[in-house]
Amino acid sequence: MDSLMDFFAPFLRINTRCISLWRTSSERVAIAFLIVFGTLLLPALLSVEEVSARERIRIVGSSTVFPFATVVAERFALAKGLAPPIVESTGTGGGIKLFCSGASSSRPDIVNASSRITPSQLQLCIKNGVNEVVEVAIGYDGIVIAQARESKQMGLTLRQLYLALAKQVPSASDGFMANPYHKWSDIDSSLPPIVIEVMGPPPTSGTRIAFNENVMDIGARSFPRLAALRRSDKSAFKKAVYALREDGAYIDSGENDNLIVQKLRRNPKALGIFGFSFLDKNRSILRGLKIENISPEFANIADGSYPIARSLYFYINAMHDDKISNLLDYANTFFGDEAISEDGFLIDEGLIPLPDAELKRVRYSISSMRTISAADLK
Amino acid sequence: MKYSDISNRRVDQRLKRRQRAERRYRLYGQVAITLALLFLLMFFASIITRAVPAFYxxxxxxxxxxxxxxxxxxxxxxxxxxxxxxxxxxxxxxxxxxxxxxxxxxxxxxxxxxxxxxxxxxxxxxxxxxxxxxxxxxxxxxxxxxxxxxxxxxxxxxxxxxxxxxxxxxxxxxxxxxxxxxxxxxxxxxxLVFFTHSDSRSSESAGILGALLGSFWALLIAFLLAFPLGLFTAIHLQEFAPRNRLTYLIEVAIYNLAAVPSIVFGLLGLAIFLNWWHLPRSAPLVGGMVLALMTLPTIVVASRNALAAVAGGIRSAGLALGASRVQVVFHHVLPSAMPGILTGTIIGMAQALGETAPLLMIGMVAFIAQAPLSPLEPATALPVQIFIWADHPDPAFSSRSAAAILVMLVFLIVMNSLAVILRRSFERSG
Known part of the structure; x- marks a missing residue:
C-alpha cells in the first residue's frame, strides 16, 4: 500500500504545481495537444451508438460464396446509390457464430454459407435472440479436386479419395488402422506413383462439411462393413470416417481458396479442394479431376451427374428492421435477369443457378420473409 | 642477436596477421553492406517493375x-x-x-x-x-x-x-x-481510378483510397493514444517513480508486453473493444486502439532510454538553480531527450503501419468498397489491401498490389521525414 502511494505521489505534486506553471511552453503544447485530442475523438466516441446503427449491410461467412457476395454487393450499391455492403470472408462456421451472437444491429445482417445451417447452429441463434432468420438458396457449386495444368491428368473415384484422405482406413481384420498409403499408386496401381498431397479447407468450412458428406461418407460406404456401421451407429461412423489425415498428406490451407490456387501452380504434384467457381476463374492454370469419370463442367454440375455438388445459401437476420428493405433488395439482386441470365454476372463468376421451380420458391420466401425453424432443417 | 632476429620475425608475422585480419574484417563489413544494398535494390526493382502496369x-x-x-x-x-x-x-x-x-x-x-x-x-x-x-x-x-x-x-x-x-x-x-x-x-x-476509388471486384475500378484513409485514421488514433500515454509513463518511471518493487514489476511487465505477438492484441481488441464496449466492427478507431496497445511498450522503452541518456549534469544544474523537479524535467530533460523519443515513436508507428494480424480479429480484413471519411466508418488498411490483392489470381490485381506497396512506402517516407523535421527543430532549440 505504501509503495502504491509512493508511486502516485509525484503526480499529486504535479497537480498542485500546475496552477502556477500553466504558462510554461511545454505545458501549453500539452494542453493544445489535449484539446486537439479531445475535439477529434470525443465527438467520434459519442456518436458510436448512432453510427453502429448504420444502414450499411454487413456480411460475413463462407469463402466460397465470397466472390458472388462481393460482386453482388458492388453492383447493388452502384445501382441503388447506397454505401456498398461490407463482406468479410470468415468461413461458414465462423460466420454463423458471429451472425448468431446477438440480435443487436451491430451484428452481421447476413451470413453466407456453403452448407446449410445445422439445427444446433440455429438453436444457438435462437438462444441469443436471433429468432427470425430468412434462408436464401442462391445456387449450386461443385466441389472440385484440381491440379495444375502442366501435371499429368488424373481421375479419381470417391472410394480412392476416401482411402487417400481418411485418418483411419478399414484394416483387413475387423477394426481400423492408421492410413498406410503414401503414394497414389499404393491405393490403386492405375494411379500415378506420386506422393499424396491434398490441400483443402479447415474443419469449420462449409466446403469441408460438404466434402465430408459427399466424398468421405459415400467413399466409405463402398466398404460393406462401414455401410453397416453407418446404419447401426451413425455417430460412430462419422467419427471414424470424417476425420482427415494429420500426417501431412492432407494440408489444411485455411479459408483462402486463392491461396490454394497459387500453391497448386507452384506444386504440380499436389491436388487442391475448392469450389467450382475458383476452377472456372483459373482455367488457364488449373484442371479439374474427373470424379467417377465425370469431369467438373458447368452442365454436369447443373444436371447433378457430377457427384460432389452442394447448395450455397445465405441467411438474413430479419430482425434488423431499420435496413430490412435494403437487405431484401440485396437478396433479390442475386436473382435478377442481370445476374443469372446466360451472360449474367453471377454466371460469369461461375455460379450454377437454381432450377426454375426452386427459383420461384426462393423468390417467394424472400418476398414473404419466411423465417426458418428447426423443423425446416430436418 | 639471434634471439632478437627471431623475436623480430615473430613480431613481423604477428603484425602482418593482424593487418590481414583488419583488412578481412573491413571486407566483411563492405560485403555485408553491399549485399544489403543489393537486396534493397532488387526489392525496389521488382516492386517497381511489377507496379508500373497498375498506373495506366x-x-x-x-x-x-x-x-x-x-x-x-x-x-x-x-x-x-x-x-x-x-x-x-x-x-x-x-x-x-x-x-x-x-x-x-x-x-x-x-x-x-x-x-x-x-x-x-x-x-x-x-x-x-x-x-x-x-x-x-x-x-x-x-x-x-x-x-x-x-x-x-x-x-x-x-x-x-x-x-x-x-x-x-x-x-x-x-x-x-x-x-x-x-x-x-x-x-x-x-x-487515376487507382487513387480515387476503393476496393472493387473488377481490377479496372479497384483503388487504394479506402485502404490509405483507413491506415491514416488508424495511425492517427494509435499515435494520439500511444504517444502521450507512452511518454508520460516513461517520464514518470524514469524521473519520478521511487525504486521499489511495484515500479520494478511495472518495468518488467512493459518489457514483456513489448515481446507479445501482435495477434494477441487483436484478440484483446475483439474481447474488450468489440464484445464488451460494443465499438463498431471494422472501424479504424478500434484498429488504432489495438495498434496503440501494440506500440505502447515500444514507445515507453525508447522514451525511457532517451531520458536516461540525458546527462545527469543538466538535472543537477537545474535543481541547483532552484528549479522544481517538474520544471527540470519539462524545460531541460525532455527537450534534450525528444529526438530519441521521436525516433522510438516513429519506429513503433512504422511497425503499426505494416501490421495485419491484429486487424484480422477486429474485422478490418474484408471487402470494403467505400473510403472511410471518419475513424468510425468501416475500412481496411494498406497492408491488408496488399495482402488481399496479392492473393488474387488475376495478374491485374497483383500489379495493383505492388503499386499499393509503393504507396505504403511513400506513406512511410512521408511519416519518417515528418519525424526527421520535428527532430531537427528539437535539436536546434534544445
Missing amino acids: YHRVNLTLELSPKVFAGRQGEPLPRKITERQAKSLMEDAIALELGALAQRERLRRALIAPLAALELKQLLEKEAEVRHRLGDRLLLPFVLNSAGENCIRNACANSAEVDDFGLSEGQRQALSILHKRGLITRHFN
Missing part, C-alpha cells in the same frame, strides 16, 4: 448510337428516363458491331473485352444526363474501359499464337482488339 490502362472509344430499336421508340423521341442494364448492353453491342461488323456478333466482344461494370455505368450515365435531352438516333462518342483480359492482350500487342490465350480470349477476339488498336480507337490513360 486502356480504353476503347466507340460511337454509340441511341438506336430507336433498342428502346422500342421512334427516331427523334427523347430518351426514356429509366433504362435497363440490358438496354445499355445492347447499345454497347451495337456500337461494337458498328465498328467491326460481323466479327463483333460472332465473338461476343462486349462480354469478352469490356469491363463488366461498364453497362451499369453507361445506364447510369444516360439516366443522369436526362437534362441533356438526348434523343433517339443521336450518336455519342463514349469511352469504355477494357477488362483485364482485353487489357492484357493490348499490353502484349495481342501477340499470342495459341487458339485461346491465358485469359480465355479467342483468336478472333484478339484480332478484333488489334483492329480497334490500329484504327486508333484504343487510347492509353493514367490510372
